[in-house]
Amino acid sequence: MNLTLEFTLNDRSCRVDAPAHFTVLDLVRDTLALTGTKDGCGEGVCGACTVLLDGRPIRACLVLAARLGGRRLVTIEGIAGGELDPLQEAFARVGAVQCGFCTPGMILSARALLEEEPAPSAEDVREALAGNLCRCTGYVKIVEAVLVVAQGRRG
Amino acid sequence: MSYRVIGKSLPRPDAWEKVRGRPIYAGDLALSGMLHGLIVRSPYASARIARIDTRAALALPGVAAVLTHADVPRNELRMELPGRMAEATAGAVLATQPVLAVDRVRFQGEPVVAIAAETPEVASRAADLIEVDYEELPGVYDPIEALRPAAPEVHEGGNVLRRWHLRKGDIGEGFRKADVVVEHTYRTPFIDHVYLETETGIGWIDAEGVLTLRVSTQVLEHFRDVAEILQLPHSRVRLEGAYLGGGFGGKEDVTVECLLGLLVWKTRRPVRLVFSREESFIGHGKRHPYVLRYRTGATRSGELVALQAELCSDSGAYAALSPWVLFYSLVTATGPYRVPNVHVDAVTVYTNNPIASAYRTFGSIQTCIAYEGQMDALADALGMDPLEVRARNFLRKGDTIATGQALETEPMLEETMRRAWAQLGSPRAAREPVRIGRGLAASFTPYGRMCWTHDSASAWVGMELDGTAVVRCAAPDVGGGQTASLCSIVAEILGLPVDHVVAVGRDSHFTPRAGTTTATRQLFMSGNAVLAAAREVRRHLVDQAAEMLEAAAEDIELAEGRAFVRGVPVRAVGLAAVVKAASGSGRPTQALDKYDAPSAPTIDPLTGQGKPFNDYTFGTQAVEVEVDGETGVTRTTRLVACYDVGQAINRQSTEGQIEGGAAQGLGHALMEEVVLEQGISKNPHLLDYRIPSTLDVPMVETILIESGHGLGPFGAKGIGEPAMTPTPAAVMNAVSRATGRRMTELPLTAERVLNGSASEGA
Amino acid sequence: MRLRAFDLIQPDTVADAVDALARASTGARVMAGGTALVPMIRLGLIRPDPVITLHRVSGLAEIKIEESALRLGAMVTVADLERAPLVRGGWSLLARAAGRVATPAIRNSATLGGNLGYAEAASDIAPALLCLDATIESAGPAGERALPIARFFTGFYETALEPGAIVTGVRVPPVPNGAVGGYVKFCPRSAEDKPLIGVAALVVRDPDSGRCREARIALAGAAPMAIRVGRAEGTLRGEPLSDGAIRAAADAAAGEADPLSDLMGTARYRREMVRVWTRRLLAALRDGDPASSSRATR
Numbered sequence A: 001m002n003l004t005l006e007f008t009l010n011d012r013s014c015r016v017d018a019p020a021h022f023t024v025l026d027l028v029r030d031t032l033a034l035t036g037t038k039d040g041c042g043e044g045v046c047g048a049c050t051v052l053l054d055g056r057p058i059r060a061c062l063v064l065a066a067r068l069g070g071r072r073l074v075t076i077e078g079i080a081g082g083e084l085d086p087l088q089e090a091f092a093r094v095g096a097v098q099c100g101f102c103t104p105g106m107i108l109s110a111r112a113l114l115e116e117e118p119a120p121s122a123e124d125v126r127e128a129l130a131g132n133l134c135r136c137t138g139y140v141k142i143v144e145a146v147l148v149v150a151q152g153r154r155g
Numbered sequence B: 001m002s003y004r005v006i007g008k009s010l011p012r013p014d015a016w017e018k019v020r021g022r023p024i025y026a027g028d029l030a031l032s033g034m035l036h037g038l039i040v041r042s043p044y045a046s047a048r049i050a051r052i053d054t055r056a057a058l059a060l061p062g063v064a065a066v067l068t069h070a071d072v073p074r075n076e077l078r079m080e081l082p083g084r085m086a087e088a089t090a091g092a093v094l095a096t097q098p099v100l101a102v103d104r105v106r107f108q109g110e111p112v113v114a115i116a117a118e119t120p121e122v123a124s125r126a127a128d129l130i131e132v133d134y135e136e137l138p139g140v141y142d143p144i145e146a147l148r149p150a151a152p153e154v155h156e157g158g159n160v161l162r163r164w165h166l167r168k169g170d171i172g173e174g175f176r177k178a179d180v181v182v183e184h185t186y187r188t189p190f191i192d193h194v195y196l197e198t199e200t201g202i203g204w205i206d207a208e209g210v211l212t213l214r215v216s217t218q219v220l221e222h223f224r225d226v227a228e229i230l231q232l233p234h235s236r237v238r239l240e241g242a243y244l245g246g247g248f249g250g251k252e253d254v255t256v257e258c259l260l261g262l263l264v265w266k267t268r269r270p271v272r273l274v275f276s277r278e279e280s281f282i283g284h285g286k287r288h289p290y291v292l293r294y295r296t297g298a299t300r301s302g303e304l305v306a307l308q309a310e311l312c313s314d315s316g317a318y319a320a321l322s323p324w325v326l327f328y329s330l331v332t333a334t335g336p337y338r339v340p341n342v343h344v345d346a347v348t349v350y351t352n353n354p355i356a357s358a359y360r361t362f363g364s365i366q367t368c369i370a371y372e373g374q375m376d377a378l379a380d381a382l383g384m385d386p387l388e389v390r391a392r393n394f395l396r397k398g399d400t401i402a403t404g405q406a407l408e409t410e411p412m413l414e415e416t417m418r419r420a421w422a423q424l425g426s427p428r429a430a431r432e433p434v435r436i437g438r439g440l441a442a443s444f445t446p447y448g449r450m451c452w453t454h455d456s457a458s459a460w461v462g463m464e465l466d467g468t469a470v471v472r473c474a475a476p477d478v479g480g481g482q483t484a485s486l487c488s489i490v491a492e493i494l495g496l497p498v499d500h501v502v503a504v505g506r507d508s509h510f511t512p513r514a515g516t517t518t519a520t521r522q523l524f525m526s527g528n529a530v531l532a533a534a535r536e537v538r539r540h541l542v543d544q545a546a547e548m549l550e551a552a553a554e555d556i557e558l559a560e561g562r563a564f565v566r567g568v569p570v571r572a573v574g575l576a577a578v579v580k581a582a583s584g585s586g587r588p589t590q591a592l593d594k595y596d597a598p599s600a601p602t603i604d605p606l607t608g609q610g611k612p613f614n615d616y617t618f619g620t621q622a623v624e625v626e627v628d629g630e631t632g633v634t635r636t637t638r639l640v641a642c643y644d645v646g647q648a649i650n651r652q653s654t655e656g657q658i659e660g661g662a663a664q665g666l667g668h669a670l671m672e673e674v675v676l677e678q679g680i681s682k683n684p685h686l687l688d689y690r691i692p693s694t695l696d697v698p699m700v701e702t703i704l705i706e707s708g709h710g711l712g713p714f715g716a717k718g719i720g721e722p723a724m725t726p727t728p729a730a731v732m733n734a735v736s737r738a739t740g741r742r743m744t745e746l747p748l749t750a751e752r753v754l755n756g757s758a759s760e761g762a
Numbered sequence C: 001m002r003l004r005a006f007d008l009i010q011p012d013t014v015a016d017a018v019d020a021l022a023r024a025s026t027g028a029r030v031m032a033g034g035t036a037l038v039p040m041i042r043l044g045l046i047r048p049d050p051v052i053t054l055h056r057v058s059g060l061a062e063i064k065i066e067e068s069a070l071r072l073g074a075m076v077t078v079a080d081l082e083r084a085p086l087v088r089g090g091w092s093l094l095a096r097a098a099g100r101v102a103t104p105a106i107r108n109s110a111t112l113g114g115n116l117g118y119a120e121a122a123s124d125i126a127p128a129l130l131c132l133d134a135t136i137e138s139a140g141p142a143g144e145r146a147l148p149i150a151r152f153f154t155g156f157y158e159t160a161l162e163p164g165a166i167v168t169g170v171r172v173p174p175v176p177n178g179a180v181g182g183y184v185k186f187c188p189r190s191a192e193d194k195p196l197i198g199v200a201a202l203v204v205r206d207p208d209s210g211r212c213r214e215a216r217i218a219l220a221g222a223a224p225m226a227i228r229v230g231r232a233e234g235t236l237r238g239e240p241l242s243d244g245a246i247r248a249a250a251d252a253a254a255g256e257a258d259p260l261s262d263l264m265g266t267a268r269y270r271r272e273m274v275r276v277w278t279r280r281l282l283a284a285l286r287d288g289d290p291a292s293s294s295r296a297t298r
Helices: A024-031 A086-094 A103-116 A122-128 A140-154 B013-020 B055-059 B120-129 B171-177 B222-230 B257-267 B277-283 B322-332 B364-382 B386-393 B413-424 B482-494 B522-549 B575-584 B651-670 B727-739 B750-755 C014-023 C037-042 C078-083 C085-090 C092-098 C104-109 C112-118 C125-131 C230-236 C243-256 C267-287
Strands: A002-009 A012-019 A050-053 A056-059 A072-074 B035-041 B047-053 B063-067 B111-117 B131-136 B160-168 B180-188 B200-205 B211-215 B237-241 B271-274 B290-298 B304-316 B342-350 B434-450 B456-463 B469-472 B501-503 B556-559 B562-565 B568-574 B590-596 B613-628 B634-644 B701-705 C029-031 C051-053 C063-066 C069-073 C135-140 C143-148 C153-155 C166-172 C179-186 C197-205 C212-220
Touching: A012 A024, A024 A050, A050 A103, A056 A103, A056 C104, A086 A103, A086 A140, A086 B013, A103 A122, A103 A140, A103 B013, A103 C104, A122 A140, A140 B651, B013 B482, B035 B120, B035 B257, B035 B277, B047 B111, B055 B063, B055 B120, B063 B120, B063 B257, B111 B120, B111 B257, B160 B322, B171 B290, B171 B304, B180 B364, B200 B257, B211 B222, B211 B257, B222 B237, B222 B257, B257 B271, B290 B364, B304 B322, B304 B364, B322 B342, B322 B364, B322 B434, B364 B386, B364 B434, B364 B727, B386 B413, B386 B434, B413 B434, B413 B613, B413 B634, B413 B701, B434 B522, B434 B727, B456 B482, B456 B522, B456 B575, B469 B482, B482 B501, B482 B522, B522 B556, B522 B562, B522 B568, B522 B575, B522 B590, B562 B575, B568 B575, B613 B727, B634 B651, B634 B727, B651 B701, B651 B727, B750 C267, C014 C051, C014 C135, C014 C166, C029 C037, C063 C085, C069 C085, C069 C112, C078 C085, C078 C092, C078 C104, C078 C112, C085 C092, C092 C125, C092 C179, C092 C197, C112 C125, C112 C166, C125 C179, C125 C197, C125 C212, C179 C267, C197 C267, C212 C230, C212 C243, C212 C267, C230 C243, C243 C267
Parallel strands: A002 A072, B035 B271, B211 B237, B304 B342, B469 B501, B634 B701, C029 C051
Antiparallel strands: A002 A012, A050 A056, A050 A072, B035 B111, B047 B131, B063 B111, B160 B342, B180 B290, B200 B211, B200 B271, B290 B304, B434 B613, B456 B469, B456 B590, B556 B562, B562 B568, B613 B634, C063 C069, C069 C166, C135 C143, C135 C166, C179 C197, C197 C212
């Protein structure tokens, strides 16, 4: 069974057909060829598939593509125009990127945190990113990168 | 030493594409007409296959191939042991592993059928239609049980895969001299790598008819394995190394390569093969569970006099790299200490459990748990400070390790220990029911491969006409900054800004071969190869510049993309002009170089004597934990790591390795365990196999010592695996102090700490 | 990994949803947020066809006050429960428990109705609603129904929902004056995890004597379903909240628990943790310690 979906993708309107059983992840990676969103576990635990739906982080692997109708989806490819989002810049500069597989999901979760809480504590950052697993970095420089951006916005 | 580029914290070149989420991983490419692969695996740990019927699956529209063992030209993955290591100790069996099972399956998840279909959905439906008749067979699920004469045989001939022995001095004499003897048995579980990116590859046949695979792999040399199983000339199979979403040793053995190659070759179409997370848990090699029985003797003043150990590892159903992992355990069994009398017997055993193979530290982490547990136990028995007991016995320059190899440089062990411990600061007071404990673990981990492998790496460095540089070196990048390091080295030698150096591609055919990204060897090997090539290019550029500037070659400096006369910066010429002039006059502006690691003969498998590795990385981690006395929960509040890294190439990368290794080590210590019941995994999902989250890892503190003693470029040592070696031991020692009971079994889950089953004799 | 193919029905009203469920063959499943259902489909544990989603049904995502009671639609997300000023203001126990569910991204998709319908014993929300004496509203072939939550969970992943019915909402009566509540989620493995056990409590004390007028205590993960522990509550009624009384209540709660053993922990350990965390939570409520609702691993 196929559906026609109309929604906003990275600030542009999008109209696309997809099978009813497709998740947002299937749609984004396979139909739309946006491969920044990752398939890490299929259980909603690892967070590598995190995207922003109406500004809030969700697990693309758990949400049916059918839910996108009329809503606003943002993937890692769309968080900055041509430039880099301050989070992307900070992650790269501070050394928060090793293998990089968790990075898009981390950045989107961090972005959602900073939208809601511009001055988070380290503890707040850890809580907000608790659902984004990383096996390479030990999270130290990831937390630093988010705090650097938060401080930059304040100062 | 102070360098322009080396040692600084610099953003890595690969970071920018990664933060943008660009398609750089193996699964990010799609090709027209691409098929989707799916593997049907055994649900049983030990069974005979009576019948495989693929007809219904083949008849399904959209199915392009359904392959069994009959379709594999040479259905075996071989492992060979070189030189004396191949001398079989009595009854040892080196069995081959099939690509697709024939009439027997020996572990849950063993591949039986390979499918390629137009869509993943069709592939799944085809898998449902495959009929395999299994007849369950008795299996053996414990390595100690598997050693008993009456145990079911995993392979014909018996369950012993390999034995190694270490003999030094006179162990009887040693124990006679001992005033105190401590004896414990330590146990560690199967651990999963849980890289965020599962095993992934895509393959196609190119214009020259070359079978080409783009795989998330640590070993590009697997093109040979693919060629062998397909009975193709090696030259006809090419392996392109995509950036990995994590490796940690789990992508060191063949994962998707042979199955993918088979599907591509049979269908003649592009195929993508990706393991699901559940499949990754069930299907790929794990960290070996070990039983380590240690008996350590010391004099009243704390001097080690005797160490006797029996190591037993569970290899699972096939050999994979078990003999080598066991070998690393043999070499590291005593810890970084002077012990005059040593007697170690190590055995790796087949069972019908999952295959165990390479995993970060490769057998060094299990021995560290044991030898550092013993040092703390000795300290307690002697009433001595745990730091003093260690300091008294640490290896120094000129000392020999238990294999008889003399250390040629100062290990800096005491400094790593004292500095890590000191950083913990004054002890904190605890409030019941929470108890605070601090523990430490010193460690040594080899970097670089075993000496008799005659390891080598090649690299090509060349200049473009605009003065920028290209590096070609087939060093797979697992996320540890392998590629970035090569650029930094070239930038340093040629006086270029780092972003003027590009390392292109990692490919078995397009780029000079640099060997595997395993064994913490890549910085050492490809780093030295790139260093040599860069120096050769530098010589050419300097000679050319000397002509142009009418100066002596030894007076020419390269910096900021220019060549100038030392002390006279106005006498300068841009590197682009130098390169153009050189090209125009027939002078080379490129170099291909090979670095050969020093080699040595294989060691004696009966005594363990010889030179196993060229060098080791020494480091200590100090940990503070809070243990809730009523729940058993351990929270890690501080973790300080101090290593002699020789020379950090990129400071933030070196720190990142240590921080990540420590986090992975915390998981091993406190929460990770593959739970098996008769060889069947009970937790092949992230919901049930937990790895540390942001809430579980403290802000790891790193202290780097840069002695310049390493054999790598600029005196660098390797850090990838050493970063993790001491963590579980340090945590175990800290929890032991907090609870007042010696912990000996990992993971230290809350329930086990509370009910005492994490300690012996509970 | 792709899900097995299914047809999707996206009804606009509750009646249509109930209709679709009635008409579909036995393979149909209703999907709310999908956070529980989708992993099960992906792992092949269930193969639903068709899937009936509720995201288009109007009026199912309300949060409002009706005659002093809080009315929540079944499609209210867990994140909305955590953030809504109405919930935080008058039913803070529920908001705090909602804030402990999984992780932010899961909370943005998981729904109240889905959580209740899934009836997992280790639900963070169920004990809070049990303490709040909520009523579960449903609609089915026989019409609308309202069931006290104490009768809603009937067994291991089982509810009293009749075949073909869906949860449409929850009604939560006002909290007694002067009540203090808290929720403790105990995660002994990773601090980010399902709860091994969870304890929710609501206590009303007499302002003069300090004695306990009313105590409501509910447990997650300590029985085949989330439960109130009436005997433990009974031990506190009329008693001062002394250490002794609290210990007795904790012991009683441990006694009323009927835990299962699984990979996370044995029944014995769960029971012991019920004892420890009930005691700690009650003491924290008595002492006004805000940490009572923090992520509890220690």
